[in-house]
Each structure stands twice: as structure tokens, then as C-alpha cells.
Amino acid sequence: MxxxxxxxxxxxxxxxxxxxxxxxxxxxxxxxxxxxxxxxxxxxxxxxxxxxxxxxxxxxxxxxxxxxxxxxxxxxxxxxxxxxxxxxxxxxxxxxxxxxxxxxxxxxxxxxxxxxDANACAVAEWKFGAARGYRNVVFLTCGTGLGAGLILDGRLYSGTNDMAGEVGHVRLTQAGPVGYGKAGSFEGLCSGGGIAQLAKMRILEKLQAGEKPELCPSMAALDDITTKDVAIAANAGDEFAKSILAESARYLGMGLSILIDILNPEVIVLGSVYQRNAAMMYPYVQEVVEREALPLSHQVCRILPAELGDRVxxxxxxxxxxxxx
The missing domain is CATH 3.30.420.40 (ATPase, nucleotide binding domain)
Structure with a gap:
């Protein structure tokens, strides 16, 4: 053994x-x-x-x-x-x-x-999980933060000084939730921590307009809102909560389109938040990727939820x- x-x-x-x-x-x-x-x-x-x-x-x-x-x-x-x-x-x-x-x-x-840890999780999904059998893999953590692990031509790619895969720092829009020290970043819009920020922004807009969303009907509860709260409400049919996940998913599609165009991977594996809400978020991700990514690159790339879950x-x-x- x-x-x-x-x-x-x-x-x-x-x-x-x-x-x-x-x-x-x-x-x-x-x-x-x-x-x-x-x-x-x-x-x-x-x-x-x-x-x-x-x-x-x-x-x-x-x-x-x-x-x-x-x-x-x-x-x-x-x-x-x-x-x-x-x-x-x-x-x-x-x-x-x-x-x-x-x-x-x-x-x-x-x-x-x-x-x-992002590299290690990428290797785990490559050896044991959703990316098994592929040679060009991108794994995104989609947890509290957002980072990527890269398997390119069948080898882990770490970069010149172990900084490859810091995709959370990429700015997707000029304004928005802050992640990795940058407003409107990939991490700010698509990580677990970022989705919570996004939810608070959208709830505040509703409250200041005189509306009382079921997700958070008062200002007193705003600071306690988590991504888990949004996901639970969305899965229970709350349209407002669904719209928050859809907004994040569209930005996720933008970020993935950049990765698809640059790296031409066979598979992108998404963990944590996306893995738990894949059915709800995937259509919006796919809609943007089909519009933004190069067709020849998009056609050979699968987007999959992580398989290892909490055991990763x-x-x-x-x-x-x-x-x-």
C-alpha cells in the first residue's frame, strides 16, 4: 500500500x-x-x-x-x-x-x-473529481475569496513566483463590491464574500426606495445578510434573491469568457457557491459565455460544478x- x-x-x-x-x-x-x-x-x-x-x-x-x-x-x-x-x-x-x-x-x-490551496484543490479535482481525464483545466474556488488553480498541458502551472491564477484581482467593472482590494473585481462580484456584498447593495437600494424585500425587510438586519441567506431564499422561489444570484452569474460568465479566450481550456470546474447553486446560476453563465467567448474556444470547453464538495x-x-x- x-x-x-x-x-x-x-x-x-x-x-x-x-x-x-x-x-x-x-x-x-x-x-x-x-x-x-x-x-x-x-x-x-x-x-x-x-x-x-x-x-x-x-x-x-x-x-x-x-x-x-x-x-x-x-x-x-x-x-x-x-x-x-x-x-x-x-x-x-x-x-x-x-x-x-x-x-x-x-x-x-x-x-x-x-x-x-487553490492549486491543491485544482489538482484534487483533476485527479479525483470533475476534471479527471482532462489535460487543460481551470479550477475556481468561488469561496470566501476567488482564486484559480491551473492545469495546463497535463501539468500544474504556478507561474514565475507562484502567483498564477490570481484571477480574483481582475476588474470586471469600474464599480461594485470590493474583493482582493479592488472594487468591481472578479472576486468582489463572484465569490461567496462578494455575493453577500452584492446582496447588501441591492437590498439597500430596495429599502431606500421604500420597498421591503422578504430577504431583508429592515435596515436593522442588513449587516447580517450572508450568501447562504441569498441562496436559501432563491431556492425557495424568492425572485429578488434569484436576481442577485443571476447578476453574480452573469459577471461570472464574463470572467470565464476571459479565461476561455486566454487559456483555451477543456474544462472549467467551479467550487463552493457555484457548486451548491449550479442549476440556478449556469443558464446565466452560459448566456454570457456564448456571447463573449470566442466560439471555437467556447465549443471545446465544458463548465462543470466541482465534484468533491466539502471533501476537497x-x-x-x-x-x-x-x-x-
Whole structure:
């Protein structure tokens, strides 16, 4: 049995996942076990706990260190994947110039690979999910933020200094919700956090016009509106909530058209918000893509919801251990 460890480092929690890499056809068989804990304390303390949890999983399943094949680490950027160094992600205060791969390599003496979380999720959907079998893949996170992982000609593409795929920073319009520090950006209009902002803008317009939308009938509740609230209302038939998702979906179509024209992918896989609301959003995305993208490029590109869902984080770091150098 080829055994690897996946390390997922997030702003609020970390996870150590034990995987049987000979069982890639089934996620249930792939993931043997998992330990999660809060991301608390210094980077040194968290890394020590990650190593401890790795040792605990190996001991629990009676796997010797010699049997461990490799380790994959998924973490928010910026980072230096070649040197294996985390470079101060916004969601990880104090994680500046942390040589995390060296720590694991010194302990286990096996290959360790670090990639940003969008790249790792792209690899997971490519190896185990909706993009399996394709060579040119774009994966969009569509979560709290919006980033992309790129598989080009059958290889993960990270760019010159691991900054490839930061599509959330692209401005789609001059005014609108703020994402990635820019008003009207792809992230501001199409991420989970951005859709919540968009909803508040549209609700405020209604309230100031004297209307009381069912989604939020008073100013007092405006700050508490979330993307989940919008999605629930839309799925229950609220036309106003549907219009908010449709507006975001049209901007998503604009952003995807740019990616289709530039990268000529075979498939674009969309996670999180889109994955949960694909049936409602897809017609508006498709309408814009058919109008804006080059026909020859659009005709060979499928737009699909992610398959791995909430398990993508568990699979992402493990998937990195399947990559060739």
C-alpha cells in the first residue's frame, strides 16, 4: 500500500489526512483517517502539532515511517513552492518566511511538496473529481475569496513566483463590491464574500426606495445578510434573491469568457457557491459565455460544478503527492 500524508493549513483549523494512494478511484477508500485541530499558537507550535498528529495516525494504523511515501501541504498564499516556504498569508498572521517543508523533511526524510490551496484543490479535482481525464483545466474556488488553480498541458502551472491564477484581482467593472482590494473585481462580484456584498447593495437600494424585500425587510438586519441567506431564499422561489444570484452569474460568465479566450481550456470546474447553486446560476453563465467567448474556444470547453464538495480540502494536499516534478 502506497501511503501518503496530506497537510491542510487554514486560518482557523488544520488537518492531517492519511491516504492510501493506491485507492484513488474512491474517495472513501483514499482517505484512511484524519485529525483536525484549531490553528492556534506560533507557527512552530502548529507545525509541531502537525508532526505529532502525523505520527499518531501512523502509529494508529501500524504504519512505519519507512512505509510513508510522501507529504503534500496545502496552504493559502503567498508562498514559495520551490523552496517550500510560507510567505505570510493574510489569514495566517505571523507565518512569515516559514520553511515548513524543511521541518517535515528533517523529521521524515521523504519528499514534501507545498502548494497554495487553490492549486491543491485544482489538482484534487483533476485527479479525483470533475476534471479527471482532462489535460487543460481551470479550477475556481468561488469561496470566501476567488482564486484559480491551473492545469495546463497535463501539468500544474504556478507561474514565475507562484502567483498564477490570481484571477480574483481582475476588474470586471469600474464599480461594485470590493474583493482582493479592488472594487468591481472578479472576486468582489463572484465569490461567496462578494455575493453577500452584492446582496447588501441591492437590498439597500430596495429599502431606500421604500420597498421591503422578504430577504431583508429592515435596515436593522442588513449587516447580517450572508450568501447562504441569498441562496436559501432563491431556492425557495424568492425572485429578488434569484436576481442577485443571476447578476453574480452573469459577471461570472464574463470572467470565464476571459479565461476561455486566454487559456483555451477543456474544462472549467467551479467550487463552493457555484457548486451548491449550479442549476440556478449556469443558464446565466452560459448566456454570457456564448456571447463573449470566442466560439471555437467556447465549443471545446465544458463548465462543470466541482465534484468533491466539502471533501476537497481533505483530498487537496493528498493529491499533491501524486504530482511529478
Amino acid at each position: 502506497k501511503v501518503s500524508i496530506g497537510i491542510d493549513i487554514g486560518g482557523t483549523k488544520c488537518a492531517t489526512v492519511l491516504g492510501n494512494m493506491d485507492a484513488c478511484d474512491s474517495i472513501d477508500s483514499l482517505i484512511l483517517d484524519k485529525i483536525s485541530f484549531a490553528t492556534e499558537g506560533s507557527p512552530k507550535a502548529v507545525i509541531a502539532k502537525l508532526i505529532e498528529s502525523t505520527d499518531d495516525l501512523l502509529q494508529k494504523h501500524r504504519i512505519s515511517r519507512e512505509m510513508l511515501h510522501s507529504i503534500g501541504i496545502s496552504c493559502g498564499g503567498p508562498l514559495d513552492s520551490k523552496k517550500g516556504v510560507i510567505l505570510g498569508p493574510p489569514n495566517l498572521p505571523g507565518w512569515d518566511e516559514v520553511a515548513i517543508c524543511a521541518e517535515f523533511e528533517a523529521h521524515y526524510h521523504i519528499p514534501v511538496r507545498l502548494e497554495n 480540502g481533505d483530498c487537496a494536499a493528498l493529491a499533491l503527492t501524486l504530482l511529478e516534478e
